[in-house]
Amino acid sequence: MFAAPTRICRVAIPAPLRTVFDYLVPAAFPWPSVGARVRVPFGPRRLAVGVVVEHADTSLASGKRLKPIAEILDSEPVIPGPMLELLQWAADYYHHPIGDVMATALPAKLRRGDPSVLHGERVWVLTSAGSQIDLSLFGRARVQRRVWEALNAAPAGLRESALAEVTPRWRATIEAFAAKGWVAYDDLDCLEGGPPATTAPPTLTPAQAAAVAAVGAAAGFAPFLLHGVTGSGKTEVYLRAIEKVLRQGRQALVLVPEISLTPQLAARFRSRFSAPIAVLHSNLNDQARACAWLMARAGKAPIVLGTRSAIFTPLPRLGLIVVDEEHDASFKQQDGFRYSARDIAILRASREHVPIVLGSATPSLETLQRVRDGAYTRLTLAERAGGAMMPTIELLDLRKLPHEDGISPPLRAALIETLARGEQSLLFLNRRGFAPVWMCYGCGWIAPCPRCDARLTFHRGGARLRCHHCGSESELPAACPTCRGTDLHPLGEGTERVESALTRWFPQARVLRIDRDSVRAKGALEATLARVREGDADILIGTQMLSKGHDFPNVTLVGVLNADQGLYSTDFRSAERLVQQIVQVSGRAGRAAKTGRVLIQTFHPSHPVLAALVHQNYDAFADYAMEERRQTGFPPFAHLALLRAEATAATVALAFLRRARAVARGIIPDTVQIMDPVPSPMERRAGRYRAQMLVQSTKRSALHALLRPWIERIGELKETRRVRWSVDVDPIDLY
DNA sequence: AGCACGCCGACT
DNA sequence: GTCGGCGTGCTC
Numbered sequence: 001m002f003a004a005p006t007r008i009c010r011v012a013i014p015a016p017l018r019t020v021f022d023y024l025v026p027a028a029f030p031w032p033s034v035g036a037r038v039r040v041p042f043g044p045r046r047l048a049v050g051v052v053v054e055h056a057d058t059s060l061a062s063g064k065r066l067k068p069i070a071e072i073l074d075s076e077p078v079i080p081g082p083m084l085e086l087l088q089w090a091a092d093y094y095h096h097p098i099g100d101v102m103a104t105a106l107p108a109k110l111r112r113g114d115p116s117v118l119h120g121e122r123v124w125v126l127t128s129a130g131s132q133i134d135l136s137l138f139g140r141a142r143v144q145r146r147v148w149e150a151l152n153a154a155p156a157g158l159r160e161s162a163l164a165e166v167t168p169r170w171r172a173t174i175e176a177f178a179a180k181g182w183v184a185y186d187d188l189d190c191l192e193g194g195p196p197a198t199t200a201p202p203t204l205t206p207a208q209a210a211a212v213a214a215v216g217a218a219a220g221f222a223p224f225l226l227h228g229v230t231g232s233g234k235t236e237v238y239l240r241a242i243e244k245v246l247r248q249g250r251q252a253l254v255l256v257p258e259i260s261l262t263p264q265l266a267a268r269f270r271s272r273f274s275a276p277i278a279v280l281h282s283n284l285n286d287q288a289r290a291c292a293w294l295m296a297r298a299g300k301a302p303i304v305l306g307t308r309s310a311i312f313t314p315l316p317r318l319g320l321i322v323v324d325e326e327h328d329a330s331f332k333q334q335d336g337f338r339y340s341a342r343d344i345a346i347l348r349a350s351r352e353h354v355p356i357v358l359g360s361a362t363p364s365l366e367t368l369q370r371v372r373d374g375a376y377t378r379l380t381l382a383e384r385a386g387g388a389m390m391p392t393i394e395l396l397d398l399r400k401l402p403h404e405d406g407i408s409p410p411l412r413a414a415l416i417e418t419l420a421r422g423e424q425s426l427l428f429l430n431r432r433g434f435a436p437v438w439m440c441y442g443c444g445w446i447a448p449c450p451r452c453d454a455r456l457t458f459h460r461g462g463a464r465l466r467c468h469h470c471g472s473e474s475e476l477p478a479a480c481p482t483c484r485g486t487d488l489h490p491l492g493e494g495t496e497r498v499e500s501a502l503t504r505w506f507p508q509a510r511v512l513r514i515d516r517d518s519v520r521a522k523g524a525l526e527a528t529l530a531r532v533r534e535g536d537a538d539i540l541i542g543t544q545m546l547s548k549g550h551d552f553p554n555v556t557l558v559g560v561l562n563a564d565q566g567l568y569s570t571d572f573r574s575a576e577r578l579v580q581q582i583v584q585v586s587g588r589a590g591r592a593a594k595t596g597r598v599l600i601q602t603f604h605p606s607h608p609v610l611a612a613l614v615h616q617n618y619d620a621f622a623d624y625a626m627e628e629r630r631q632t633g634f635p636p637f638a639h640l641a642l643l644r645a646e647a648t649a650a651t652v653a654l655a656f657l658r659r660a661r662a663v664a665r666g667i668i669p670d671t672v673q674i675m676d677p678v679p680s681p682m683e684r685r686a687g688r689y690r691a692q693m694l695v696q697s698t699k700r701s702a703l704h705a706l707l708r709p710w711i712e713r714i715g716e717l718k719e720t721r722r723v724r725w726s727v728d729v730d731p732i733d734l735y
Numbered sequence: 736a737g738c739a740c741g742c743c744g745a746c747t
Numbered sequence: 748g749t750c751g752g753c754g755t756g757c758t759c
Contacts, residue, residue: 008759010759011759013758013759014736015736015737015758016736017736017758019759020759021758021759022759023759024759040759041758041759042737042758042759043737043738043739043757043758044737044738044739044757044758045738045739046737046738046758048737048758059759060759061759064758064759065759066759067759100736721754721755721756
């Protein structure tokens with residue numbers, strides 16, 4: 001008799017720990033597959049759901065008694081091999097704990113340990129045989145009769161939850177019916193299945209046709225930048241490329257930056273394809289999300305459309321990836337596992353040998369650089385589809401113009417003209433609330449946030465002061481806390497103030513405000529946008545919320561109330577952001593037959609960034625910005641990592657970063673620079689003091705060679721007990 | 736992240 | 748005398 005060899009599994013467990021944990025596989029259990037979930041005892045009296053990442057016969061956990069696995073949750077890998085490898089790569093690259101990465105990649109239900117079978121509600125329908133049944137057949141079987149009648153009254157079928165309302169004993173009845181072939185079910189209800197496509201494809205412009213041909217001819221990994229001006233029909237190129245993939249029986253993965261853009265794009269897909277669509281974003285309920293994810297994993301969802309985290313959907317027959325608005329910062333997760341879905345998408349396309357299309361009117365400098373390097377192929381759509389004209393762009397010099405409630409006379413005149421023509425105007429101001437400052441005219445006191453280094457914003461709706469950084473709220477002070485004066489006033493303009501001015505000046509006009517405050521309720525944004533499209537609005541005033549993706553065909557005037565935020569900001573990306581934002585919002589104008597006009601108010605009309613905007617020359621801006629990046633040594637000419645720290649006491653975070661820098665001594669390659677630790681631009685936020693330290697290198701490999709051992713050393717510092725710290729690889733925002 | 740252990744203030 | 752505050756330390 002031989003003793004059975006020790007069977008050990010290495011398991012990734014969702015905890016902020018940069019290791020995997022070894023467990024014994026009890027003799028009575030089969031080997032759990034790599035990629036399967038297991039329930040394991042973890043720490044004192046706690047069960048955790050982890051993912052098996054490796055089999056082993058010896059454990060490195062020296063001197064610890066190994067615990068046995070409590071339960072194997074999947075007989076097949078819940079995360080298929082290629083996805084597991086991608087996740088391990090991502091955990092490595094972003095230096096984030098593997099267990100947490102795995103948890104991010106799984107829908108919440110699976111994360112909790114629910115079965116990974118398609119357990120979605122079924123929709124039951126009568127078959128043609130079932131609908132021809134004579135009621136007398138049921139005799140006195142009242143339950144059967146009621147179920148049949150309910151189904152007969154619902155030609156589109158009934159969900160299981162609806163059947164449960166008909167009778168609690170529906171299941172036995174349905175099973176009996178199914179055995180007789182009277183009913184059939186469909187479990188595609190978590191997919192957005194479409195009726196047969198109705199919309200005829202439009203004729204392509206020559207540029208679109210060339211782009212479609214180029215993507216269609218690609219075999220294996222082929223990255224494309226689809227650089228198309230707003231309204232040039234990038235979506236049509238995606239649709240054609242997807243169509244080809246569907247014909248081959250393969251799956252297409254489409255990533256969009258915002259939840260609010262998914263219904264719009266999903267509707268567009270439905271009108272063209274009868275293929276069902278799995279929509280994945282964070283606002284879905286757990287059931288729907290898990291169902292869509294499992295359908296995608298099973299290869300039953302030909303099209304998967306989602307936001308950032310959808311990049312981790314396993315797709316057995318992936319044929320194409322599309323990243324729409326690839327420049328958008330939302331593709332980068334800003335907390336926890338700080339990954340870039342766009343960058344992971346490129347890696348995934350390369351590993352799975354499929355083409356990837358990165359679409360944008362304002363591509364990121366990183367992507368443009370890869371085009372210049374010859375790594376990506378650029379496809380340009382320089383003209384708007386359907387013969388629509390590009391809007392004209394003019395600057396209004398605020399140094400020479402008076403302005404009332406944020407609006408200068410020429411912009412006001414343009415509003416009047418547009419109203420007179422019965423067309424819509426859109427005003428863009430990236431600042432919600434009534435006024436960004438609440439000030440005492442007696443002594444100059446400005447209402448501060450008690451928990452942040454920030455001013456409180458005055459909101460007239462509700463007459464309160466609010467902090468936009470930590471959410472704290474307070475009543476309006478009756479008197480100035482410094483001088484006891486009562487001469488307190490709002491200073492500056494937010495969207496609420498502009499809205500009220502517009503209503504006052506143009507009482508006959510229908511003014512609609514769109515910002516986080518006005519569309520707080522679920523579905524409110526969709527409802528408001530529908531009103532705009534139906535022509536039930538004359539002037540829109542809003543924040544960046546309305547600059548993204550939504551088409552307003554009747555808008556012919558766009559006013560940018562303050563272009564200057566961001567022109568001279570500390571963040572190296574702010575100019576790029578500003579241009580992208582203004583180009584996006586300008587693109588809302590004149591998309592149909594009418595030519596649009598864009599007016600931009602600024603105190604810096606001669607700034608090169610604004611000059612490039614007026615000439616609608618994104619490449620000129622990119623050249624300018626690229627040169628600036630080259631000289632200052634920022635991406636795409638250097639690679640960055642940012643070490644952040646926050647603590648409840650003032651100097652602790654900075655002291656921690658100094659210690660962290662000290663422990664890099666001896667392991668830092670000379671091609672890597674660690675900058676001085678500095679307080680974050682807004683040092684105090686929500687009562688915590690924040691600091692950061694930038695690490696920079698022209699060699700990506702050198703940067704990562706430092707990060708790996710460095711992070712380990714940092715983790716061993718006793719100072720970590722008093723701070724929250726994190727590493728951000730390829731940071732987007734330096735604050 | 737959880738959860739337990741551990742040593743100091745106001746309560747049945 | 749105990750209940751519980753959150754500092755400290757560990758999780759195969």
